[in-house]
Amino acid sequence: MKRSVSWSLSLLLMLGSTIACSACSSDGDGKDDGGGNTQVETNVLKGKVLDTSGKPLAGAQVVADNQVLQNSTVSGTSGSDGTYRLELGKAAVTWNASAQIQKQYNGKTYKFDLHPSNPASFATNEGAVRDFTWKLTGDRPQGGTYGGKVLFNLTVYVDPEDPNTPLERENVELTLTPSGPLVDGSTGAPLTARGTSSGDGFGLQDVALGRYTVTARYAPAGKTARAMIVRLNGGDAYSSSLTADFQTIASTVQRIDLEMKFP
Template identity: 50%
Template sequence: MSGKVVDARGQPMSGVTVVADNTLIYNTNALATTGSDGTYRIDVSKPAGTWHASATHKVQYNSRSYTFDLDPNDDSVFAGTDGAVRNFTWKLSGSRPDSGFYGGFVAVYVDQLLDPADPEQPINSDDIELTLTPSGKLVDGSDGAPITKKLVHTGDGDVVEDVPVGRYTVTARYAQTGKSPRPMQVRLKDTGDYADSVTADFEVLVTTRHQILLNAQLPTP
């Protein structure tokens, strides 16, 4: 098995770990590290069986350690006797071959049950809109762009999905249909005081999944 690893701009990436995992024999795999030209080669002729390829990249960013799964050009298994070419790209966002996204998520927790401006109405998380403005370069050194999206319901909570890992300044507003949007106050989850904005880095949820957790509230009129 051989191939090349590049970043989103097509530049070769060195020091990336590529793994060939034998799908028939438990805990049997072979590893390689990409060279300065981004290429690698792994002998998968023995033991016999079928193999699956994956690649991960570790990076330091804003004094934190992150690990990323890289996107394969082909995620199918292959026979070791046939070999295969498996190229990988470091994508900060987009769908994974299995499920989910390469980007992280920003989850919002609202402690208020009712709208302080209309105490008979519950707060609807579907109407909470976040604006995420990059504070510096993204984790791969590229320039990010502001993201403005409403929360969606997921297994991870009420979130903005598929956000490229970086440092962001976050603002929120309550944007109900047919009504003027109202600014909300935000903070890191269960940390510090509420403010009009908060600047946050992603935390590691599990190995290659990343999250920012926030609280939001509507100010009392």
Template identity: 45%
Template sequence: MRRLLLAGMLTVTLGGCVITTGGPVPVSTQVSAEQGKGTQEVEAGQDNGTLEVEAGVLKGRVVGADGRPIQGAEIAADNQLLYNSNLIVSTDADGFYRVDTDVAATFHVTARMKIDFNGKNYAIDLAPEDDTSFAGPTGAVRNFTWKLTGERPDGLGHYGSSVLFYLDNVDPQNPEVYLEDENVEVTLTPEGPLADGSAGQTITRRAMRTPDGSGLVDVPLGRYRISANYQGRPLQVGPRNSGQYAAEVVADFTQHINAVYWIELEMKL
């Protein structure tokens, strides 16, 4: 069986952000130099569920799906009254952050981190425990989690990525038959750990049509060996616009727009 390899040697590092209490992923110790405005203090003895609201202060914690703290995640408190006057702070070694918000404004909080994975740079949006805005003088606790999949609270997609394809709709055995994207079944087998260091699982799904094209959505960030079939008949698969096809292809996600990543393929019988 012939395989197309779209990536180099498999390496897993996290740069800019650090998961700090062990685990299978080798990590970089580099932390973003952008600290922004506000203060950064560790709330000793606190865990993710015991932080209490403090007047005039935004605080919280960022963790991975397994509960391990993430260092160096960037927290942005968007001042919804004044343009381009956000408060920005990074999480400490225990995943905590703290910033003063005692001004007459309403804030909405988002979080993002940057990682290096398989030699590529990715910006990861983090999932809020509470996505509501708050009044600065009132203060708030806003915790975040790194999720590889799941719907975003703003209704604008998923935390996972998309595998999209363009199908040659001609059946060489019957040129009068028009092939339909929904009859394509795609199998994704992880090649090494996922972006968060977890093992991942093989994914086999029927394709769906989306505003971005046909394929699979909400796929955990990783490197995958990809194959497909059309109603049980094997498809030839290749990277988009390469003109190369094989029974399977190994591919990484690449950036489509900021913090949105796709794998784009072509398929034919």
């Protein structure tokens, strides 16, 4: 967490180089010389960025965020070999490292936080090597997941075949079938699952971003499953299936919101 502090003149002078670099960037084209990019250097943040298949990822933005001064960062971009190198100055402060990649997919622009090899903060005079990997799903170090969410609501609460039994969303089974490659160009596999709760809502909480054809059925234990009809939240017409893209809710948070009922 950043904090505001009153500084002595000498300390402010020492911090000057960091402030001056708050908007600077590195082209990230430094080559790994067989160990140079893995050897920690004082006053330097460096590392390598990999895509979902473990290959070098160019064009990722890497940010060193000064944990002492407000709005003071050093940023750079990974080069064609995936490496980057950021000069941090000599100020006696601590830093957090993060990275993002931006991708065009089906006419939309998405941003993704990249997974750090080590999420710990570090001091300028220690320097650090922080590698990053693009993950489509999985847990984030600070909580949450890298995948998008497919959330849903039932728009009816009574089973038409059994009016005395309330419907339970836990009995809804979704099937997501990829319509084309996923955002990273890989071939996705159909996903069939039931929802769980999170602070964002009820549904599938960690789904690789792609374009999916969605179907749903109501499948209580010990009973015959029945098809449901679905639509986008607030949409006009229900259908037996729909093909949907994720919507960006906030920065690197993507979601599909659905409603469903019996035909």
